[in-house]
Every structure is written in structure tokens, then in C-alpha cells.
Amino acid sequence: MSSDVGATTRTLSYETVARRRYFREKQREYRRKLIADGAAIEAEVFHLQSILDGLQAKSLPSVREARIVTEEVVANTRLFCTTTADGAFMNTLHGHFVEADRFVMVLRHVEDDEAHACYPMLRQRHYRSWTEVRQVSPTHIIMQTVSHMSRSFRAYDGVVSSDELAVLCGIDVTGIEDDDQKEAYVRRELIRLANAHFLLWRQRFTALMQEFSLHVATTVYLVVWVLLMLFSTGPSVVTAKLYQPKVTAAGYTMISLMHVGALVVPKLCHRKSAATSLSKPPQPPPPAVTVRRLSSKTQSRIIVRRLSKRAATDWFDHVFIVFNFIVILCQGRQVYEMLSTMVDPTKVVSYAVIVILYSVLSPCLIFINNIQTKYTLVCYVDALFSFTLSCGHPMFSVAIQGLELILINPNLVRDNRWTTETLLFARLFGITSPVDFFVKHVMHLSTYFTICRLANTSHSADSNKDQSSVLQRSQQNRVMRRLNLAVSSGLGVVCAILLGRCLLYREPCPSYCVSNMQPLMDLGCHCAYANINCHTLGIDDPTPLLDPRIIGTRLVYVQFSRCDLENGLNATSVVPFQQLTKIQVIFSNMSSWTGPLPASLNNILVQYSRLETIPHALLYDIPPELSTILIDASPLKTIPDNVFNAWSFVQRLQLLNVSLTTFPNGILSMPHLTELNLRGNNITSMFPESAWPSPLTIAGLAGNGLKSVPWTAAKRGVNIDLSGNPIEDATTLDAAELKLVHRRSVILDDTPYCNVTEDTTCKHTCGPDCFAFMVGDFYCDLGCFTPACGFDKGDCDEFGFS
Structure with a gap:
């Protein structure tokens, strides 16, 4: 009994296998026949199209010359x-x-x-x-x-007739015998086709408008960076640590020209094709012809055409995967740099969230089987995310910073907190290293290609509409898609986890750390701007507060106020800070400073100290990138010429209220000096105007004893502030000189000119040592700390004065 059952089971299994083998063979034969018939049909259509083109070329010429309007x-x-x-x-x-x-x-x-x-x-x-x-x-x-x-x-x-319209428009009227029904059906189909054509036109128009706006916005963003890199002053370039500004400007200029070319050339092509299509009305169907055997050359063209179409369809996923992975890597690196650089958590988190969404959602698009839908979504998503991450988000951040400076307070450039954030922003979105150069250019080039591809979505949809229902079932494609989804989504998930860990489990910073960074991997405190007020903190020596274990090693700006610092800062206390850019010491008992200063320092400001001579730290082992020196309210009286020789590379020099009685001739030996400010001294005579340093563009000489205006220097473009000087020759001015005064290229506030005339451009002072521009400029000026001047509009509030 059991043997019969086993034999029956084996027989049934053999029959099942045979049937499966039979049906598989039939399926293979059907596929081979379908492919062969498709190739033959395509070849016949191609041949008939060539015959139609020949017949149209041999038709009677127009009575009038074509294309003459x-x-x-x-x-x-x-x-x-x-x-x-x-x-x-x-x-x-x-x-x-x-x-x-x-x-x-x-x-x-x-x-x-x-x-x-x-x-x-x-x-x-x-x-x-x-x-x-x-x-x-x-x-x-x-x-x-x-x-x-x-x-x-x-x-x-x-x-x-309705029959001819149906044939011309591709309307199937099979089975409709009644002429009235056929007429109504054809009319309805024509309306439907017209509406569909309108939707397609609207899609094309929308894509072109989106392409235009994205190209224009990206071009504006790149041009602004080019102008900043080419025309920024030396101190700004040095402080921002831009890498090869001229080379970067050339690269950005080329990409900008590519965007401009994409705006101009394709429009001409589209306009030409549109005009051609409108100028050619539908022609009557060609007469019946005899189909002949195709030549080998024609067959080769057809085969190449079919292979190229198939390759474009089969390799679309592979190209997208590679492109998508490279872009995600570059954007991920940018997120890492943002967390390690920027101090505004809102901008950092928003950028990181966009990158995470892109890395998780973009791999899902290639699982769409409809080719037309997939291509359209891929183009739109790529263009949107690439533009947002490379230009849109930075442009929005720049707009916020710029509007804050222009509309709220132009003096924000002297606010340490604002300048710290702006400086780090410039270092982040500028180019500061060769790797950064490569990453930024890859991101901008990817933005260009995705925007260009966006405008072709509707045209590609036309060419792919016959393939819109094709299902891609290739085993290789499935493996690649799943691998890409796993890798990209995995990167996004890991980035999201690290971002949450970075924001939620970070060690708190001390109260004097005003701005801090949030590196992705390091959860310690990394202070970017430290404002150490010894009076508020109840200490005399701020050195222990600079412990790297407390505030990290990424310090960029540091301000010491109301600290003793009789011998200056201890050199070993600032050694760990390799990114330190600015040191500001206010209201101290400093009488000397041994140094040396950190090699990365760009700005040094000493205000209200007891310095009687230039300290050793500002004479020897000066940082090579030191571009700004400010000494305010210190009894220096005289400065030897050898000091200015040591400052030969300084570009911005401000010696305010340091009791100078004569103009230091050593200033003439500073070949890179662009801004000079000697406000609040007792200088009565200037050096000859012919000897002024040629790079000099700003000369602040307010509050001295000068009696004449250096008109020659003013007429060649130097902005000169002579407020509070006893100018004698300014009561009678010619037209050119009046123009300079009205334009405030020459400022004569609180001088005999403004006291005698009724010039509306003059600004009156609120105190003998407080000029209009000193109130509310984020520098505490004791001369403005009076009721008449509004107590310097709060500039001295943080120091605890009453």
C-alpha cells in the first residue's frame, strides 16, 4: 500500500515538473516572438517615417518665402x-x-x-x-x-469628417456605427486631449519658471561670494581664513556663467522648437507605399537607437544611486563642519534635518516602477534639496545676518557675540581648505545639473510616456536599489542618533561662555566666545577660567574686563587655543605684557590700561596674521619708529586717546595700512599729504588740534574724520569740497564750519569727548557715560558701572 502511494506521489511530481517546464518554454517563445515583432514594427515605422519625410520634402513649395513675417x-x-x-x-x-x-x-x-x-x-x-x-x-x-x-x-x-479626425488624433472609434454618436464621442475625446495638452503645457511652464528662479538665485549667491572674495578688505580676508580667494572666485565665476548659459541657450532652443511646431500644421496622411527591405545601415541605426533607449532606462537607477551617494557624503561632511563651527543651534539643526530627510527619502524614489513618475520625482527632489543645501539655506542665513546689520543696528560689527557668529558663518560657507574647495564645488555643480534636469522633466515625460507602465524587474536593479536604501537610510539614521545625542547629552558650559559650538562626536563644552568679567565673577586672575577642560580648545573670541592683569596674559594660558582670533582687554591694570601672542591672532584690543610703552608682546614674535591693533585710553605719549617697523603688515591701526602730541612718522613705513584712527590725541600738525600711504582709505583724526583739511587726500578717495578740530580754512569751501562734506567723505562735526553754517549734514556732539558715532557703538567710552549722552546707550552696562 505504501509503495503504491510513493509511486503515485513521484508520478504527480514528475507531471508537475513537466507542466512547469512546458509553460516556461511557452513563455520564453512568447517573449522572443514579442521582442522580434516589436523590433520589426519599430523598423517598419522608422521606414514609413523616412518615406513620409521624403514626400513632404517633394511637396509643392510655398508661394511666399517661408518664415518671413x-x-x-x-x-x-x-x-x-x-x-x-x-x-x-x-x-x-x-x-x-x-x-x-x-x-x-x-x-x-x-x-x-x-x-x-x-x-x-x-x-x-x-x-x-x-x-x-x-x-x-x-x-x-x-x-x-x-x-x-x-x-x-x-x-x-x-x-x-469624424473618421479622419479620429485617425489623425489617435481616437479609437471601433464599434461605433452611428454617425451622431461617433461625432459626439470624437468631440469629447478631442476636449479631453486638449485638457491633457494644457496640463502638460502648464507642467512645462511651471518647470521653466522654477528652473529660472533657481538659476537666478544660485547665480546671485555665487556672484555675491565672488564679490566678497575679490573686493573684501585685507583684514576681513585674513580673519575669515579664506583659502585661495582668487582661485575660488574663478571657480565660482565659471559655475555662475554655466547658470547664465543655462538660462539663455535652452530658452532659445525651446522657443525655436515651439515656433517650429506651431508653424507646421498637421499634414494629410501619406499615400500608401510599398514597404521594402531595410538596408543594413538603417537596421544598424535602429538597433543603436533601441539599445540607447534600453541603456538609458536600465542605467538610470545606477547613475542616480552613484550621484545620490556622492551628494549625501558631501552634505554629511558639511553637517559635521557646521556642528563643529557654528554657534547658532537653529541654523545647524535645520540644515542637519534637511540632510537626514534627503538621505532617508531619496533612495525610496527609485523603487517607483512607473518610469515617468520616477524621473519627475527624482528631478524635483534632487533640485529642491541640492539648491536648499548648497545655496538656499546659506542664503537665508546671510539674509538674516545682513538684515539684522542693516535694519536693526549698523554698529553690530563691533558686537563680539554677533561678529563671532558671523565670522564662523563666513568660515563655514566660505572655502577654507583644499578639501572644502572640492566639497563646495561638487555641491554647486550638483545643484547646476539638478536644476538643468528639472526643466526637462516634462519633455522627458513625453518621450517616456510609452514606457510609463514598464515594470523594471531586473534582479541586479533590485539588489542595487535595496543596497542604496540600506546604506543611505543607515547613514541618515546614524546621523539623526548622533545629532540627538549631541544636542541632548552635552555638558553645560560656564556662565562666561556666551557662544559655544556643538561638535558631533565630542560632548564637552567648546566655547567660541568667552566674556570674562572679573568684577562680576568676583576674581582678580582670569587664567584658571581658561582651562581647556572647562571651555574646550575652540575659543575664537575672548574678552577680559575689570581684571587686574598687571603683567598681561600668561602665555601658557592661551597656547591650547589654536583658533583664537581676537583678544580684547578692557579696564585693566596692565602695565606690561611679556607674551608671546597666539600665532592665530588677528585682532588685539587694549582699552583703559596703564601702558606707558608698547608692551613686549606687541613688539616681538608678533603673529604673522595680526591685522588689527587698537590701544585706547593709555598714557603712551610717544611711540618709537621701530614699533611701526614691527607692525609693517598691520592693516588697521587705532591709537585712541594715548596722549600723542606729534604725528608718528613711523606710520609712513606701514605699506599695508588701510585704516588709521588717531582720535582723542593732541596732534597739531600732519605730515605732507604727498607722503600719505597709498593703501590708506580711512583716516580718523577727530578730537585733535588740526587747523587744516587735507583736501588732496580727500579728493583722491580717503574718508577723513576731523570732528572736534579747530579747522580754520573750512568756512569758505568751493563746490568740490562742499560735495565731499555733504557726502560725509570729510566729516567736520563740532568744528567752526558746522558751528557757523547751518549745514544739515553736521551732527552735533553730546559732550566734549563724545562724538555722535561713539554712542551705542558697543565700545564703552567713559566720555559718553554721562546723562547728556544717555550713558553711552548701554555700552557700559555689562561692566557694573553706576
């Missing part, structure tokens, strides 16, 4: 007349009417001309439209359009 203008109407190479007469009458709150345009299009006979088989159509644009608010309009298009007809045969 005549125009007649009468008042607000225009008549355009032309004849195409196919013999179609295009007569278009256009009229426009402008009223107070609306604009009306009327259009009449007639494909006929009574003076010329047309081709007998040529199909014609008449068209008319009425468009009204009405303004409903200062920012919104309403547009209404009514149009009518006649049915296709021939000049000698009347309207085209």
Missing part, C-alpha cells in the same frame, strides 16, 4: 502675416486695450489668405480668444480667458 501696426492693433514652408497661411490679428484697473487682449487667428491659393489637401483651423487681466489688490491679479477654435477643414472640401 510681415507686420502692420495701427494704433493698438497689430496684424502678423506669414506663410510656412508647407503652404499654410498664418494671419494673426492682435489687439490690446488698457484701462484703469484691467488689461484686455483680443486675438484672431485665420489660416487662410484670399490673395493666394492654398494646397488642396491642407487642413486649416480658425482661432479667436479674449483675455482679461484685472488687478484685485496690490499683489494679486485675476486672469480670465475665453477662446474658440474651429473644426479642421479644407478650403475646397469643407470640414474634416
Whole structure:
């Protein structure tokens, strides 16, 4: 019994295997036949198209020269007349009417001309439209359009039949025998096709507008960076630590020109193709022809064409995966640098969230089987994310910083907290290293290619609509897609986990750490700007507060106020800070400073100290990138010339209220000096104007004893502030000198000129040692700390004065 059951089971299994083998073989035969029939049909269509092109080329030429347009203008109407190479007469009458709150345009299009006979088989159509644009608010309009298009007809045969319209438009009327039903069905299908064509046109128009706006915005962003790198002053470039500004500017200029070219050249191509398609009306079907055997050359062209289409479809996923992975790596590196550089958590987190979303969502797009939908979504998502991450987000951040400076307070450039954030922002989105150069250019080039691809989505949709239902079932594609999803999503998830850990589990910083960074891997405190007020903290020596174990080693700006510091800062206390850019010491008992200063230092400010001579730290082992020196309210009296020799590379020098009685001639030996400020001294005479350093653009000489204006230097472009000087020759000024005064290139506030004349450009002072620009400039000036000057508008509040 058991043996019979086993034999029966084996027989059934053999029959099942045989049936499966049979059906598989049938499926293979069917696929081979389908592929062969498809190739044959495509070859026949290609051959018939070549015959049709030949017949159209041999048709009768037009009576008038094609593509010649005549125009007649009468008042607000225009008549355009032309004849195409196919013999179609295009007569278009256009009229426009402008009223107070609306604009009306009327259009009449007639494909006929009574003076010329047309081709007998040529199909014609008449068209008319009425468009009204009405303004409903200062920012919104309403547009209404009514149009009518006649049915296709021939000049000698009347309207085209429903059967011919169905054949011409690809409408299937099989099974409809009644003429009225056929007529109604064809009409409905024509309306449906027209609506579909309008949707396609709207998609193309939207894509072009999006492409235009993205190209323009990216070009503006890159041009702004080019201008900043080429025309920024020396101290700004040194402080921002930009890498090869001229080379970077050249690279950004090339990418900007690519965007401009994408705006100009494709538009010409699109416009030309659109005009060609409009100028060629549908032609009658070609007569029956005999299909001949294709030549080997034609067959080769067909095979190459089919292979290229198949390769474009099969390799689309692979190209997208590689491109997507490279972009994600570059953007991930940018997130890492942002967390290690920027101090504004809102901007950092928003950028990181966008990168995480892109890395998680973008791999899912290639799982869409519909080729047209997938291509459209990929183009839109890539363009949106690439633009946002490379230009949009930085541009928004720049706009916030710029509007804050322009609209809120122009003196923010002296606020240490604001300048720290802005400096780190410039270092982040500028180019500061060779690796950064490569990453930024890859991101901008990817933005360019994704924007260009965005405009072609609708055109690609047309070319791929016959393949929109093709399902990609390749085993290799499935493996690649799943691998890409796993890797990209894994990177996004890991980045999200690290970001949450970085923000939620970070060690708190001390109270004097005003701005701090949040590196991705290090959870300690990394202070970027430390404001150490010894009076508030109840200490005399701030050195213990600079312990790297407390504030990290990424310090950029540090301010010491109301500290003893009789011998300056201890050199060993600032050694760990390799990124330290600015040291500001205010209200101290400093009488000497041994040094040396950190090699990365760019700015040194000493205000209200007891220095009687230039300290050793500012004479020897000076940092090579030191560009700004400010000494304020110190009894120096005289400065030897050898000091200025040591400062030969300094570009911004400010010696304020240091009791100078004569102009230091050593300043003339500073070849890179662009800004000089000697406010609040007792200088009565200047050196000859011919000896002024040629790079000098700003000269602050307010509050001295000068009696003449250096007009020669002012006329060559030097901005000079002579406020509070007893100027004698400024009561009678010629036209050129008055123009400089009115433009405030020469400032004469609180001088005999402003005291005698009623010049509205003059600004009066609130105290003998407090000029208008000193109030609310984020520098505490004791001369302005009076009730008449509003106690310096709060500049001295943080120091605990009363």
C-alpha cells in the first residue's frame, strides 16, 4: 500500500515538473516572438517615417518665402502675416486695450489668405480668444480667458469628417456605427486631449519658471561670494581664513556663467522648437507605399537607437544611486563642519534635518516602477534639496545676518557675540581648505545639473510616456536599489542618533561662555566666545577660567574686563587655543605684557590700561596674521619708529586717546595700512599729504588740534574724520569740497564750519569727548557715560558701572 502511494506521489511530481517546464518554454517563445515583432514594427515605422519625410520634402513649395513675417501696426492693433514652408497661411490679428484697473487682449487667428491659393489637401483651423487681466489688490491679479477654435477643414472640401479626425488624433472609434454618436464621442475625446495638452503645457511652464528662479538665485549667491572674495578688505580676508580667494572666485565665476548659459541657450532652443511646431500644421496622411527591405545601415541605426533607449532606462537607477551617494557624503561632511563651527543651534539643526530627510527619502524614489513618475520625482527632489543645501539655506542665513546689520543696528560689527557668529558663518560657507574647495564645488555643480534636469522633466515625460507602465524587474536593479536604501537610510539614521545625542547629552558650559559650538562626536563644552568679567565673577586672575577642560580648545573670541592683569596674559594660558582670533582687554591694570601672542591672532584690543610703552608682546614674535591693533585710553605719549617697523603688515591701526602730541612718522613705513584712527590725541600738525600711504582709505583724526583739511587726500578717495578740530580754512569751501562734506567723505562735526553754517549734514556732539558715532557703538567710552549722552546707550552696562 505504501509503495503504491510513493509511486503515485513521484508520478504527480514528475507531471508537475513537466507542466512547469512546458509553460516556461511557452513563455520564453512568447517573449522572443514579442521582442522580434516589436523590433520589426519599430523598423517598419522608422521606414514609413523616412518615406513620409521624403514626400513632404517633394511637396509643392510655398508661394511666399517661408518664415518671413510681415507686420502692420495701427494704433493698438497689430496684424502678423506669414506663410510656412508647407503652404499654410498664418494671419494673426492682435489687439490690446488698457484701462484703469484691467488689461484686455483680443486675438484672431485665420489660416487662410484670399490673395493666394492654398494646397488642396491642407487642413486649416480658425482661432479667436479674449483675455482679461484685472488687478484685485496690490499683489494679486485675476486672469480670465475665453477662446474658440474651429473644426479642421479644407478650403475646397469643407470640414474634416469624424473618421479622419479620429485617425489623425489617435481616437479609437471601433464599434461605433452611428454617425451622431461617433461625432459626439470624437468631440469629447478631442476636449479631453486638449485638457491633457494644457496640463502638460502648464507642467512645462511651471518647470521653466522654477528652473529660472533657481538659476537666478544660485547665480546671485555665487556672484555675491565672488564679490566678497575679490573686493573684501585685507583684514576681513585674513580673519575669515579664506583659502585661495582668487582661485575660488574663478571657480565660482565659471559655475555662475554655466547658470547664465543655462538660462539663455535652452530658452532659445525651446522657443525655436515651439515656433517650429506651431508653424507646421498637421499634414494629410501619406499615400500608401510599398514597404521594402531595410538596408543594413538603417537596421544598424535602429538597433543603436533601441539599445540607447534600453541603456538609458536600465542605467538610470545606477547613475542616480552613484550621484545620490556622492551628494549625501558631501552634505554629511558639511553637517559635521557646521556642528563643529557654528554657534547658532537653529541654523545647524535645520540644515542637519534637511540632510537626514534627503538621505532617508531619496533612495525610496527609485523603487517607483512607473518610469515617468520616477524621473519627475527624482528631478524635483534632487533640485529642491541640492539648491536648499548648497545655496538656499546659506542664503537665508546671510539674509538674516545682513538684515539684522542693516535694519536693526549698523554698529553690530563691533558686537563680539554677533561678529563671532558671523565670522564662523563666513568660515563655514566660505572655502577654507583644499578639501572644502572640492566639497563646495561638487555641491554647486550638483545643484547646476539638478536644476538643468528639472526643466526637462516634462519633455522627458513625453518621450517616456510609452514606457510609463514598464515594470523594471531586473534582479541586479533590485539588489542595487535595496543596497542604496540600506546604506543611505543607515547613514541618515546614524546621523539623526548622533545629532540627538549631541544636542541632548552635552555638558553645560560656564556662565562666561556666551557662544559655544556643538561638535558631533565630542560632548564637552567648546566655547567660541568667552566674556570674562572679573568684577562680576568676583576674581582678580582670569587664567584658571581658561582651562581647556572647562571651555574646550575652540575659543575664537575672548574678552577680559575689570581684571587686574598687571603683567598681561600668561602665555601658557592661551597656547591650547589654536583658533583664537581676537583678544580684547578692557579696564585693566596692565602695565606690561611679556607674551608671546597666539600665532592665530588677528585682532588685539587694549582699552583703559596703564601702558606707558608698547608692551613686549606687541613688539616681538608678533603673529604673522595680526591685522588689527587698537590701544585706547593709555598714557603712551610717544611711540618709537621701530614699533611701526614691527607692525609693517598691520592693516588697521587705532591709537585712541594715548596722549600723542606729534604725528608718528613711523606710520609712513606701514605699506599695508588701510585704516588709521588717531582720535582723542593732541596732534597739531600732519605730515605732507604727498607722503600719505597709498593703501590708506580711512583716516580718523577727530578730537585733535588740526587747523587744516587735507583736501588732496580727500579728493583722491580717503574718508577723513576731523570732528572736534579747530579747522580754520573750512568756512569758505568751493563746490568740490562742499560735495565731499555733504557726502560725509570729510566729516567736520563740532568744528567752526558746522558751528557757523547751518549745514544739515553736521551732527552735533553730546559732550566734549563724545562724538555722535561713539554712542551705542558697543565700545564703552567713559566720555559718553554721562546723562547728556544717555550713558553711552548701554555700552557700559555689562561692566557694573553706576
